[in-house]
Amino acid sequence: MTDFKETTLDKDIDFDNIPYWDVVIIGAGPAGLAASLTTAHRRLTTLVIEAKDRPGGQPQFLYAEKRIVDIPGFPDGITGAELSARVFRQALDAQIQFHFEEELVAIEDTDQIEKEDPLKRVVTNNGSYLCRKVIIAVGLLHFPRKLPVLDAIQSKKVYYKTPKIGDYDGQRVVVVGGGDSALDAAVMILERNGHVEQIIREDVPLGKADSLARVSNSGGVLHTDCEIATAEFAGDMIALKLTNGQTVNCDMIVVQIGFLSAKDTFKRLEVRLKADGSMAVDSYYETSRNGIFAVGDVHGDIKLITVAWAEGIQAAIYAFKEITSPYWLNEKRLRDQRITLISEKISQAAERKKPL
């Protein structure tokens, strides 16, 4: 039923001197790691370029200690840090090569042809790499949206990610934001004996209703339809004045109000973007540039680890098929077009046969 047969790369490959990589993957988050396992398990030489000093992406850097409970097979949940470490170990065993603290700058077309496939040059801030296929899995680039009113007080107690578990005990914490990430943070803090006051700009929070109910049922106080107007130190605490006139004093503030878009990097890659600035891909996860795939949060509507995994795996298999059979994707597209044309003709014929 599938082409899957796990094989491994030879142990004695001299990765420092290969003329080109089969696949270069940008980003070592869930999507990039899943894609890399899939290509390496099909004996494709795979290089992963990651801007940070470690793999894992958002689960590692934004919620390392949160217990993730929606991954099948982990009935007791698994932390972001443990999940990242497990996948990374698997990747090292599969001989995937990693370059950390290196950032993608551009992807150039070249005149060099390998098995009828034009090679690409991936340019980073530290070098360049020839390859046959590129899989972009850079997520949201991790630039959390900031609140200037809080940055102005330059407090170490203002966090743009969830701080360590032990930090909440008995603390008065203000959580800013009404989306799923903010509600998740509030629930986690409440479960760890923190007191939460949540400041939500919208009248009706954007996050899931059940998360909202968990915040309220666990004693969290919601301030909706208001924002932080001013912030200042009050002894060891921070005093916030809200736009509705209320004052809230707290020990720390956790801000979860989304991320800045990665439009600038995307523009440099010269791929087609959707109206919301995310990358446009076809049903094979290929961008508007042949041989360049994009998976995970960079384009998806559903931002979940399992979805990022699934997309990474699918794109990797499409890349593999193209490498082993250069015209596979074109043939597949033609077949899809023919199926669409045939089904259009069938429905037109059925319309004509309908009694008047």
Ligand SMILES: Cc1cc2nc3c(=O)[nH]c(=O)nc-3n(C[C@H](O)[C@H](O)[C@H](O)COP(=O)(O)OP(=O)(O)OC[C@H]3O[C@@H](n4cnc5c(N)ncnc54)[C@H](O)[C@@H]3O)c2cc1C
């Ligand atoms: C607070 C929070 C809680 C969440 N909780 C859950 C949950 O419980 N369950 C769930 O399924 N999902 C959850 N998610 C969503 C999930 O984490 C994401 O959907 C998933 O991480 C997307 O994976 P990705 O690989 O596409 O991107 P990312 O995880 O963002 O990884 C992208 C990687 O690319 C790297 N990168 C970026 N730019 C460059 C560049 N120019 N060059 C090289 N490398 C680059 C980044 O450093 C990063 O390591 C949560 C998200 C947040 C923010």
